[in-house]
Structures are given as C-alpha cells and as structure tokens.
Amino acid sequence: MSDEDGIDFAIIELLFFAYRDFTSDPDQILADYGFGRAHHRVLHFVNRRPGLTVAELLDVLKITKQSLARVLKQLIDTDHVVQLQGPRDRRQRELYPTAKGRALALALARPQSRRIHAALGDSGITERTLVERFLEAMVNPELRAQIDVGSAEMSGKSHGEH
Amino acid sequence: MSDEDGIDFAIIELLFFAYRDFTSDPDQILADYGFGRAHHRVLHFVNRRPGLTVAELLDVLKITKQSLARVLKQLIDTDHVVQLQGPRDRRQRELYPTAKGRALALALARPQSRRIHAALGDSGITERTLVERFLEAMVNPELRAQIDVGSAEMSGKSHGEH
DNA sequence: GAAATTACGTCAATAGTACTGACATAATCT
C-alpha cells in the first residue's frame, strides 16, 4: 500500500494541505486586528484554560518566554486578556480572557469548527471519536496530558494537569 | 455536543497538538543541515512531483516567488535539487531532486510516516481511508486538485492542474 | 532573618520565514 519505500506520503501531504487551509480561515480575521497566528494560539489557550499561568502557557505552546512576551503584551494592551495575581502564589500571573477576548476567540474558532463539521460530513464519518482518537495518537505520549479533551465537564478553574 | 457555543474546540485543539508534534520530528533533523521547515516543504514536493516548475511549486506552497527564492537557492547550492530547462518551454525550470535530495526527503518523511502508522494502530483505525477522506475534506475544494493522492499512478509529468 | 530559588518581565541582538514593490532577462506568443 501507500507509496514507494513504504513511506506514507499520502497522509503526510494531506496533513500539510489540511493544516494549511485550516489555519487560513482565522489568519484572514487576525489580519484585521494586526494580529498573527501567535496571538491566536495564546488567545485560544487562555480561553480554553482560563486562569492558567504564564509558565503553563509556555509549556503548552513550546515557545520561550521572550517570544510570548510581545504577543501577550499586545493582547493585554488591546484588552483581550487580563492578568490577575495568583491567589496561592502571588508571583504567578493567572491569565483570563476579557469579554472582548472571548468574542474574538469565538470568531476565530467558528470558521474552523464549521470546516471540521463539514469535513466530518463530507467524508461520511459518523463517529467523530475516530478522528479524535487518531489525532490524539499523533501527539507525543508525554505531552498528551496537555490535551483537555474534556468535552463534557471543565467549566473553568480546576483542570487537573500539574 | 462538544463544547460551549457549539464550537468544536476539541478537534481544533487536537489538530494544533497533532501538527505541532508531527512537524517536530523532521525539524530536529533539518537543524543539522541548517535548514528550516520551508526547505522541507520544497524538498518534499520536488520529490513527490519531480519535474514540477517554479510556478507550480509557488502555487502549491502558497508563498511568493521572493520567499521561495532563498530556500530554493540553498537547496540547489547544497546539491539537493537541480533545475533543468523545460523541454517544451525553455523559460521554465523543471525541478528535480538529486540522489542526495531524495535521501534527505526520505529521512525526513520516515519518522513522520512511523508516527502516522503508530497513530493509526493506537487509535484502532483499520480503514486508513477514513483518515484520508477526513483530511482531504478539510482542504479547500478549489485546491483539492493540488492533492496527488494517486498512490498508484502518476509517475511524473502530467498532473492535471492548470 | 539571610540566602537561594522561582515566576515573571524586559532589554538587546539575531535568525528564519514571510511579505510588497520594482526591475531585469530570456523565451514565447500575437
């Protein structure tokens, strides 16, 4: 099956194309705000895990503190994200989205979600867990803890990790 | 189902994590060559579609001529890719991988292919076409022509588009 | 209480990948 040398070029290439177009939707919206893909990622995770600390965010994004700094500062200056002093440890800054930030995060996620639903429909996949299981299995095992698939619960605050 | 506001945050996030780790394998190898992800993409498509022209490559990668220039020049200078004058139209430069280029492309694809096969196995998906169909459906319809899933045929030259 | 560590912020310098705009050359088409 697949290609020469037993390499799965087909899926490798499909992942490239799928991700290229998957990110193209929010990229266009972000341009209006003068934001880039980095802002999107930060905003997404601050929305998904409200109250996470700077260190946790760095760990999820796998970038350095200096790289995050500019992007986070812009999001704070434009009133999309706020920092609150950590309750237990006052050195920590807990990050929360503002209403404005939640609205933007939602606007960015909407076209992506539509694309996913359309793709599930077009491909005739009725069991969405199939795709979820495959994608999760693509993630490095040590890092699966970062995933917060908790579709059901998880209304903020306590998200087990760490 | 899924999350608040009917947005499929779960799969959105899984795509981010899956792609992040999917690209991490070749990134480490590329670092040894002083290459980046851009070199990988060029090398990949030159290998997959030997003889494609510069214009076709730009179309697939969705980048500008100027952006491609530096990367392509480096690959040519390091003897990974060669340019041959187009037979029909001598203005065109057909791009071909050298043996060295093919070897590198293969080395980069190997860990990615292993990850994919492992993920298919771990997730208990026996029908690989399920994943292929989903990913293909994620691509913009107008751009699906770029996909060359033809695992069987397609030995170069004529690839329909344009 | 003093010292070490931790969490975060920031300054400076650099790199990789991308962009727009402009211009040059050679080949092909009209």
Next chain:
DNA sequence: AGATTATGTCAGTACTATTGACGTAATTTC
C-alpha cells in the same frame, strides 16, 4: 516588433521565533 510569460533578483519591511543577560518581587530553605 511588441506584448506577455517564467523566472531571477534587489531592496526594504514585518512577524515569529531564538539565546543571553539582567532585574524584581515573592516564596522557600536553611
């Protein structure tokens, strides 16, 4: 001959990322 096309290249800029160094405040350790 003139227009168009395919490619290459120069200049300038932007965004995202990097490493290294230093500062500050809070917490932990001794």
